[in-house]
Amino acid sequence: MASHVFMIRQETAPAQWWFLSLAFVGAAYAATVTLRFVAYLALCRCHRPKDDLRRRYGKWAVVTGPTSGIGRAMALELARHGLNLVLVGRDPAILREISGTVRSLHKVKTKTVVFDLSLVWTPDGDEPLRRLREAVEGLDVGVVVNNAGVAKPSAVYLHEADVEAWVRMVRVNMSAVTEVTAVVLPGMVSRGRGAIVNIGSAGSEYIPSLPLYTMYAATKRFVHT
Structure with missing residues (x-):
């Protein structure tokens, strides 16, 4: 029984690795877009004509x-x-x-x-x-x-x-x-x-x-x- 459980864990591990990798890439992209947008808003505010x-x-x-x-x-x-x-x-x-x-x-x-x-x-x-x-x-x-x-x-x-x-x-x-x-x-x-x-x-x-x-x-x- 123990060896059977071990085999299941071995098979699911790669799937978890890919999921975490994709999640990291998605989070990094979302963070990049958010930072660019915030920087754009800050630039607009700083350069607003007085x-x-x-x-x-x-x-x-x-x-x-x-x-x-x-x-x-x-x-x-x-x-x-x-x-x-x-x-x-x-x-x-x-x-x-x-x-x-x-x-x-x-x-x-x-x-x-x-x-x-x-x-x-x-x-x-x-x-x-x-x-x-x-x-x-x-x-x-x-x-x-x-x-x-x-x-x-x-x-x-x-x-x-x-x-x-x-x-x-x-x-x-x-x-x-x-x-x-x-x-x-x-x-x-x-x-x-x-x-x-x-x-x-x-x-x-x-x-x-x-x-x-x-x-x-x-x-x-x-x-x-």
Whole structure:
């Protein structure tokens, strides 16, 4: 009986070793992510501007995708701090609505640029990009918020979605971020001040793998780097 019990212990020991090893790796990863997040919060707190945003960065801000969600909240918050806004989106009616809301609530100036960012780096995207350059020309643009993003197609295998859908995601999540930033960056450099805010995703920062969202996570990782 004693030898039989001994054999059972010998067989279960490797399983316990693997379990403890995996638990240690998981705990180490969780601790790393937590420390990075805490460090990020501490950095944000330390670098919170003590003076007003207009004086620190500039009188104008450019916000892409300002008609809903994070983009709308960012636009309203920047306006609350007194920044005039250049609002960039693809739906003229909703752009007019958010523009009117911002002006009525916070008494700031606004400009709207109708721009389907999925057309960046195509012939159809040249004209709206030119209009964006004209809209910001001569303005003291101190903040740009690259918020516009595409998450569709959602959870699918690569071969299940149309190729054009992936191309559209890359254009909006990567190419548009580059182009919009390039429009305002020279002015920021010449004035020696400015802030570029790129809206990323936890799916590319804190999760080592995002099955069925590989393309989305990859494009958002571009934003983080």
